Amino acid sequence: MSHDFAMTPAPEAPKRKRRRVFLWVFLAIQVAFIIWIISAGAAGDHSTTHCVAKGLTTGECKGTSEAATGIAIFLQIVIWIVVDFFVALTYAIYRLARRTN
Numbered sequence: 001m002s003h004d005f006a007m008t009p010a011p012e013a014p015k016r017k018r019r020r021v022f023l024w025v026f027l028a029i030q031v032a033f034i035i036w037i038i039s040a041g042a043a044g045d046h047s048t049t050h051c052v053a054k055g056l057t058t059g060e061c062k063g064t065s066e067a068a069t070g071i072a073i074f075l076q077i078v079i080w081i082v083v084d085f086f087v088a089l090t091y092a093i094y095r096l097a098r099r100t101n
Contacts, residue, residue, distance in 0.1 A: 022091055029087065033080045040072050 051061030 022094075026087060026091075029083065033076070033083075037073055037076050037080075040076060041069060 051058070051064075056064070
């Protein structure tokens, strides 16, 4: 009795469920930045006690406080864009490395 091993089909490997780790990490980063920006906007320095010592009026103090909060939020958005760019670049490199020809 001879067996013809070339004719017998190989058993199929069970299909693994694809994990979407990148998606969840990306969404966690987005949520963290949204919370950071909201907290920065809400925590803007609205007290005028430090301005009295510098000789500023209430209006001037409020204006500089709002400007500083705006600049801080702008910088946070710039950091957010840079982080998203590097995360996307890392994911693209990962996908290219796993690509089969």
